[in-house]
Amino acid sequence: MRLSLAALALLLCLPTALAKPPNIVLILSDDQSYTDYGFMGHPEIETPHLDTLAAQSVLFRRGYVPTALCRPALMTLATGLYSHQNKTTGNDPARTTANQAHAQKAGKDSREVLISHIDQTGALPQWLAKQGYVSHQSGKWWEGPYQRGGFTDGMSKGFPTPGGRHGDAGLAIGRKGMKPVFDFIDRSVKHEKPFFVWYAPFMPHTPHTPPARLLKKYQAKGVPVRIAKYYAMCEWFD
Numbered sequence: 001m002r003l004s005l006a007a008l009a010l011l012l013c014l015p016t017a018l019a020k021p022p023n024i025v026l027i028l029s030d031d032q033s034y035t036d037y038g039f040m041g042h043p044e045i046e047t048p049h050l051d052t053l054a055a056q057s058v059l060f061r062r063g064y065v066p067t068a069l070c071r072p073a074l075m076t077l078a079t080g081l082y083s084h085q086n087k088t089t090g091n092d093p094a095r096t097t098a099n100q101a102h103a104q105k106a107g108k109d110s111r112e113v114l115i116s117h118i119d120q121t122g123a124l125p126q127w128l129a130k131q132g133y134v135s136h137q138s139g140k141w142w143e144g145p146y147q148r149g150g151f152t153d154g155m156s157k158g159f160p161t162p163g164g165r166h167g168d169a170g171l172a173i174g175r176k177g178m179k180p181v182f183d184f185i186d187r188s189v190k191h192e193k194p195f196f197v198w199y200a201p202f203m204p205h206t207p208h209t210p211p212a213r214l215l216k217k218y219q220a221k222g223v224p225v226r227i228a229k230y231y232a233m234c235e236w237f238d
Contacts, residue, residue: 021131021194028077028200029237030070030140034063036234044221045231047238071142071166074200078149079121087117091142091166111159115144125196126150134193136184138173139200142166151198153184167202174201174237175209204233211236 034040038047039054040061065073067083075081075088083089093099093110100110108116123143125135129150137146137154142165146154155170173180181197188195210232217235218228 021133023188023195023197024128024133025197025199026077028074028139028198029234030200030202030205032204032234032237036231044218044223045234047235049238070140074140074142075118078123078143079118080124081121086121088114109160115142115148115159118143118148123149125152125198128196132194133196134184134188134191135196135198136181137198138170138181139198139202140167141170141198141200146170154198155180167200171202173199174203201237203237204230208233 036042036045037050037054038045039051039059066076067073067089069089069091071091072083072088075086076083079086093114125133125137126149128135129152134152135150137149137151137156139155141149141154141156141158143149144158144164145161146156146158148158155173156164156167157169158164161168181199185195185197208226208229210229214232214235215225215228218231219225221228221231223231
């Protein structure tokens with residue numbers, strides 16, 4: 001993934017004579033092993049759309065996340081920095097006396113202190129905006145309201161909104177349709193603006209609630225129901 005971010009950074013440095021900036025759609029699955037795609041050779045899971053995309057793309061089979069935890073991994077993607085650099089090493093504020101004292105000294109809630117790190121680092125949507133991009137956030141997002149990451153549009157209200165820990169309203173994307181994303185793309189095209197889409201659905205993360213048609217399909221393969229539910233979620237994400 002570092003190579004992908006480096007390539008994007010290079011793209012942003014290209015001369016302004018470049019005729020038309022490319023649209024960018026960042027697709028992020030949640031709690032899915034790198035092996036659990038058709039194009040990665042999984043014997044049961046079917047992901048035909050992603051398989052087609054992979055066949056038309058450069059595929060990095062040995063990419064590694066520096067911190068294998070939800071929030072730190074997403075923060076690294078958003079900022080291009082390691083966790084020790086963007087100061088995000090866990091999903092939630094550490095429940096330590098020192099951390100609480102630090103928050104009290106700053107006169108802020110400890111979660112607000114953690115979120116505030118993105119104000120110092122900056123994030124990808126902000127840098128893209130300098131190149132004329134509009135951007136949309138949906139799905140997992142831990143860093144407060146979508147505006148705080150520099151997105152021009154989005155779904156997550158974020159902390160301190162009740163339920164604003166890691167995406168709130170944004171977590172409906174994918175499971176309850178794609179309309180917010182499609183509407184954003186339509187508006188961007190109408191106004192002839194290059195766009196960036198952060199699509200990070202809560203899938204195939206639990207709860208595993210796939211459509212009945214997909215669950216039936218994988219149960220027919222003879223796998224245990226809990227496994228069939230996960231496999232079905234992976235295809236639903238596709």
